[in-house]
Amino acid sequence: MQLGQPSRTALATAYARAYHQIASEPRIFTDPLAVRIAGATPEQLADLETATVPDDITTDMRRRRRLFLAARARFAEDTIADTVATGTRQVVILGAGLDTFAYRNPHPNVRVFEVDHPDTQAWKRQRLESAGIELPASLTFAPVDFESQTLAAGLAAAEFDRSQPAVFIWLGVVMYLTRDTILDTLRFVADQATPMRLVFDYLYPTSAATPEEMGQRTARADRVAAMGEPWLSFFTADEIANILREAGFDHVDDHDAPHLIAEYLGIEPRQVATVAPHVLCATRTA
Ligand SMILES: C[S@@+](CC[C@H](N)C(=O)[O-])C[C@H]1O[C@@H](n2cnc3c(N)ncnc32)[C@H](O)[C@@H]1O
Numbered sequence: 481m482q483l484g485q486p487s488r489t490a491l492a493t494a495y496a497r498a499y500h501q502i503a504s505e506p507r508i509f510t511d512p513l514a515v516r517i518a519g520a521t522p523e524q525l526a527d528l529e530t531a532t533v534p535d536d537i538t539t540d541m542r543r544r545r546r547l548f549l550a551a552r553a554r555f556a557e558d559t560i561a562d563t564v565a566t567g568t569r570q571v572v573i574l575g576a577g578l579d580t581f582a583y584r585n586p587h588p589n590v591r592v593f594e595v596d597h598p599d600t601q602a603w604k605r606q607r608l609e610s611a612g613i614e615l616p617a618s619l620t621f622a623p624v625d626f627e628s629q630t631l632a633a634g635l636a637a638a639e640f641d642r643s644q645p646a647v648f649i650w651l652g653v654v655m656y657l658t659r660d661t662i663l664d665t666l667r668f669v670a671d672q673a674t675p676m677r678l679v680f681d682y683l684y685p686t687s688a689a690t691p692e693e694m695g696q697r698t699a700r701a702d703r704v705a706a707m708g709e710p711w712l713s714f715f716t717a718d719e720i721a722n723i724l725r726e727a728g729f730d731h732v733d734d735h736d737a738p739h740l741i742a743e744y745l746g747i748e749p750r751q752v753a754t755v756a757p758h759v760l761c762a763t764r765t766a
Contacts, residue, residue, distance in 0.1 A: 481597055481599070481600075481656070481708060481709055482708035482709075484599060485599055485708070486597075486599050486600040486602070486603035486604070487577060487596075487597065487599075487600045487709060488707040488708065488709065489577075489652070489656070489704055489707055489709050490577030490578055490600055490604075490652075491518075491577075491578065492707075493549055493577060493578075493652055494514070494517060494518050494577060494578035495518055495520070495525060495528045495529045496529055496545065496546045496549045496550075497509070497511055497514045497518075497546075497549060497550065497553065497578075498511075498514040498515045498517075498518035498520070498525055498529075499525045499526065499528075499529040499546060500514070500546050500547075500549070500550045501514050501515055502515065502522045502525060503526075503543075503546070505543055505546070505547070506547075506745050507550075508547060508550040508551050508554050508741070508744045508745065509550035509551070509553045509554040509557075511553070511580055511584070512584065513580040513583055513584060513611075513613060514580060516611045516612075516613060517578050517580055517607060517608065517611050517613060518578070519607060519610065519611060529542070529546070541696055544737075544741070544752055544753075547741045547745075547752060548737045548740075548741060548757060549652075551737070551740045551741045551744055551759070552651050552652075552681050552740070552757075552759045553579075553651065554744060555679065555735070555740060555759055555761070556581075556649045556651060556679045557581060559647060559649075559677060559679050559761050560581070560587075560647055560649070561587075563645075563647040563675075563677050564587045564590055564647075566675070567645065568590075568645040568646060568647055568675070568676075568677075569589055569590050569591060569644065569645075570590070570591050570593070570640065570641060570644055570645070570646040570647070571585075571590060571591070571592045571593070571646070571647050571649070572592075572593045572595060572635070572640065572646055572647070572648045572649070573592065573593070573594050573595065573649045574595045574596075574626075574631075574648060574649065574650040574653060574665075575595070575596055575597075575626075575650060575651070575652065575653030575656075576594040576595065576596045576601075576604070577596065577600065577604070577652070578604060578607065579594075579649075579651070580613075581649075582594055582616065582618070582619040583608070583613050583614070583615075583616060583619075585616060585618055585619075589618075590618060591618050591619075591620065592616075592618055592619050592620070593619075593620050593621075593622050593635060593638055593640050594619065594620070594621050594622065595622045595623075595624050595631065595634060595635070596623065596624070597623070597624070597625050597626075598623035598624075598625060601621055601623045602623075605621070620638045620639065620640075621638070622634040622635055622637065622638040622640070626653075626657055626661050626665060627657065627658065627661050630664075630668075631665055631668050631669075632668055641673075642671075642672060642673065643673050644673050645672070645673055645674060645675050645676055646672050646673070646676055647676070647677045647678075647679075648669050648672075648676070648677070648678040648679070649678075649679050649680075650665075650678065650679065650680035651679070651680065651681055651759075652681060653680070654680055654681070654682050654713060655682065655683045655711045655712065655713055655714070656704075656709050656710075656711065656712060656713075657712060657713060658712055658713065659712075659713050662713055663723065663727070666678075666723065666724065666727040667727050667728070669727075670724075670727040670728035670729055670764055671728070672764075674764050674765055674766060675763065675764070675765045676763070676764050677761055677762070677763050677764075678729070678761070678762045678763075679759065679760070679761045679762075680759070680760065680762075681757050681758060681759040681760075682713075682714070682715050682720060682757065682758055682760075683711060683713075683714050683715075683757055683758075684714060684715070684716060684756060684757075684758070685714040685715075685716065686698075686701070686714070688716065693756070717734050717736075717758060720732075720734075720758075720760070721734065724762045728764055729762040729763060729764045730763065730764055730765055730766060731762070731763040731764075731765070732760055732761075732762050732763075733760060733761045733762075733763075734758055734759075734760040735758060735759055735760065736756045736757075736758050737752075737756050737757050737758070737759075738750070738752050738753050738756065740759060
């Protein structure tokens with residue numbers, strides 16, 4: 481993140497989610513507020529969405545990236561719904577960016593805590609106001625810089641209840657943080673009263689990319705670095721599973737991007753092979 485500036489990658493993913501609502505592609509994730517919070521007309525969105533992705537990424541690769549962003553959001557909101565159905569009443573969106581779940585929250589008596597870097601959160605609040613999106617009484621903001629402040633203090637100030645179950649969503653953030661910050665955050669989250677769940681996505685080390693993936697991967701890495709938000713942390717599935725177990729989670733449900741997208745679309749994973757981020761749901765029940 482650039483000092484004093486909101487996250488530019490948050491805007492890029494918001495454009496992709498918004499464009500997914502109007503593009504002629506199978507809809508994985510429905511978000512009726514995505515276009516409004518993106519602050520662009522449907523006509524402008526096609527240009528904006530492609531402008532935030534490197535020129536040398538083909539239309540098909542852009543589409544796959546969008547489908548992954550939609551799939552991870554769907555996975556997160558399906559997890560929230562499952563968790564709420566079993567009695568959880570607290571949802572924490574970490575690094576929320578322009579996520580709109582809190583403003584569409586369909587679950588009565590469920591509180592939502594939006595945690596984000598103070599600069600991004602202040603900018604989001606202005607955008608919500610400009611878009612005429614009301615702040616529901618169930619929402620509490622918690623400004624936290626994960627690198628220099630503790631999530632514990634930020635959530636305590638927001639009157640989050642550590643003694644009650646919760647579901648945490650952390651999409652598109654881990655790769656921008658240092659490893660120590662990620663490990664501290666995982667330990668804090670794992671200490672929540674049970675049952676608790678955590679959904680997040682992560683990137684494989686570049687060395688694991690196939691030659692076909694390498695071009696797209698390098699272009700995207702260069703692009704986010706130029707936005708002042710370089711990728712800092714990478715994991716393999718085995719490595720992150722071990723880290724999660726050591727932190728106290730007892731179950732990990734990990735999906736790579738092609739399988740997750742293909743499952744939602746009812747197609748073969750090879751039809752959406754893409755540079756493979758993974759998304760997982762880690763659970764602690766006892
Ligand atoms: C790519 S955006 C993802 C936003 C949103 N979760 C989404 O899926 O659209 C990255 C998010 O991580 C947040 N972030 C990055 N570094 C952070 C830090 N040190 N502390 C708090 N938030 C941070 C940014 O403010 C931004 O909201």
